[in-house]
Amino acid sequence: MNAKTLQFPGPGPAEEPEESLDELLSQVARGDEEAFAQLYDRTSSAVYGLARRVVRDPARAEEVSQEVLLQVWRTASRFDRSRGSAKSWILTLTHRRAVDAVRHDQASTDRERRYDWTGGRDVDVVDDEVTLRMEHQQVRRCMGTLTTLQREAVGLAYYGGHTYAETATLLDANPATIKTRMRDGLIRLRDCLGVAS
Amino acid sequence: MSPDVHTLVGAYALDALDEREQADFEQHLQSCTTCSAELVEFQATAARLGEAASMAPPAGLRESVLAAASRTPQQRPVVTVVPISRWRRYGTTLVAAAAVIAAVSLGVLYVGEQNRNDELQTQGPVSRVKNAPDVEVLASGPGKAPVRVYYSRSLDQAVVMVDDLPTIDKKHSYEMWAIDAEGPKSLGAMPEATESGTKLVSDLGQATQVAVTMEPAGGSPTGKPTGPPVEAVDLT
Numbered sequence: 001m002n003a004k005t006l007q008f009p010g011p012g013p014a015e016e017p018e019e020s021l022d023e024l025l026s027q028v029a030r031g032d033e034e035a036f037a038q039l040y041d042r043t044s045s046a047v048y049g050l051a052r053r054v055v056r057d058p059a060r061a062e063e064v065s066q067e068v069l070l071q072v073w074r075t076a077s078r079f080d081r082s083r084g085s086a087k088s089w090i091l092t093l094t095h096r097r098a099v100d101a102v103r104h105d106q107a108s109t110d111r112e113r114r115y116d117w118t119g120g121r122d123v124d125v126v127d128d129e130v131t132l133r134m135e136h137q138q139v140r141r142c143m144g145t146l147t148t149l150q151r152e153a154v155g156l157a158y159y160g161g162h163t164y165a166e167t168a169t170l171l172d173a174n175p176a177t178i179k180t181r182m183r184d185g186l187i188r189l190r191d192c193l194g195v196a197s
Numbered sequence: 198m199s200p201d202v203h204t205l206v207g208a209y210a211l212d213a214l215d216e217r218e219q220a221d222f223e224q225h226l227q228s229c230t231t232c233s234a235e236l237v238e239f240q241a242t243a244a245r246l247g248e249a250a251s252m253a254p255p256a257g258l259r260e261s262v263l264a265a266a267s268r269t270p271q272q273r274p275v276v277t278v279v280p281i282s283r284w285r286r287y288g289t290t291l292v293a294a295a296a297v298i299a300a301v302s303l304g305v306l307y308v309g310e311q312n313r314n315d316e317l318q319t320q321g322p323v324s325r326v327k328n329a330p331d332v333e334v335l336a337s338g339p340g341k342a343p344v345r346v347y348y349s350r351s352l353d354q355a356v357v358m359v360d361d362l363p364t365i366d367k368k369h370s371y372e373m374w375a376i377d378a379e380g381p382k383s384l385g386a387m388p389e390a391t392e393s394g395t396k397l398v399s400d401l402g403q404a405t406q407v408a409v410t411m412e413p414a415g416g417s418p419t420g421k422p423t424g425p426p427v428e429a430v431d432l433t
Binding site for chain 2: 037040048052053065069077084100136157162165179185189193
């Protein structure tokens, strides 16, 4: 694209310039609370939305979001730009935390039922909406380029918080196949979304 | 690099490995530059899936996060030195034992692991606790103790690692208990005839001790320990 991007007053461009989010994060690492407030404004919808998608319960999602955002505040100095963008880091933390939360909640339930330690989840409930309700056009389009098995494997793991072994059970497939589909599905998504290293 | 381990990159980026595989993969990751490069791209890809789920948070969240941040100190890489308690055996009830041990624990210095800068981006929940800057490592005895508890106050999570308890048969399971003022609460039974395992625990609460008992296969039928602890770790 040759034309210069016009700057309109108002809410600003839809895509966050990653460079400045990275810069904000370095300011946060130096204890700048104002930078943290800005960082909150730019990332809280993504953090909360992802937490909500994975843990489902709004109150629990709020709790997870608060923990993640505080973790960002506390550990901003440990962000390493060479290992990805600030947004990628924050969403990686969010997903971990959300998945920990669902697995922990499930483990507590299992414990009450007296079967535990390896902590199997309730696999009777198949999450059939994970691949269907995506707001983001490009992500939706790229998910559409995956094979059905790739799409289901990636969706159940990422949005459903399932392990690959659980995903294999849900899809009645071989766990080794599911592992492979997760990887080749991500490769295809990466290329479609134009994610460069 | 085994091709099998490499296929785990995808599942790892989606947080779809169980704790043990996650730990194994993280080990592998340290020596596999191809994996790290691919992981960075996969995490960025997964982040796009995450962004696609964006949703406005409740209005009160902003204020509570900012208020919490203003009273929360930020982390720096540190070496922690924490007391470890002397190993003890108890013959009586767990609750009484917990009270006794609090009074007689013996401090031993333990040096926690130093942080590495890139850890947060690649580690799973178990390593995250074990590598937390404020991790306290508590063991059921000196040297190679069979039960270790890694506790991070900032993460409010602990990892209980059990290694090489005495061999038991198929009719028995080891069961872990968190003991607080109200008595023992089960942290779950290990599979029968199993002497080693790892578990992430997020609800230690006010527990003062983690203990292990031998129970019938699958865990205590009563929900309470049926015998004296085989090993115990004092948390105070």
